[in-house]
Amino acid sequence: MKFGGQIVSDNANNIVHDVKDVMKLxxxxxxxxxxxxxxxxxLKNIYALLEKIKAIIAYFERSTQxxxxxxxxx
Structure with missing residues (x-):
């Protein structure tokens, strides 16, 4: 979207480069x-932590001792 010399878009490097350097906006x-x-x-960090927790729980469920x-x- 263009608003009087300003542009709002996603943060893709090619878009940022073209808007700032090529279009000078x-x-x-x-x-x-x-x-x-x-x-x-x-969420990636949380999922990684959850996998570790699941592995610990599975270990204690498998090992009676x-x-x-x-x-x-x-």
């Missing part, structure tokens, strides 16, 4: 796109 990154990228990155030791420590 003021560029504004789309807030919704930026927010989506932040959330997607955070480890499960008993865990209950003793708790």
């Amino acid at each position: 003021k560029y504004f990154g789309c807030f919704a796109h930026s927010l989506n990228l932040i959330v997607q990155n955070a 480890s499960n008993e030791k865990l209950h003793q420590f708790q």
Whole structure:
């Protein structure tokens, strides 16, 4: 979208370059796109953590001795 010498778009490097350097316009990154990228990155970290937690739980479910030791420590 063009607004009197200003453009709002996604944050793709080629778009940013063309708007700033080629068209010589003021560029504004789309807030919704930026927010989506932040959330997607955070979810990757959460999913990685969840996989580690699942592996720990599976270990204690498979090992009777480890499960008993865990209950003793708790």
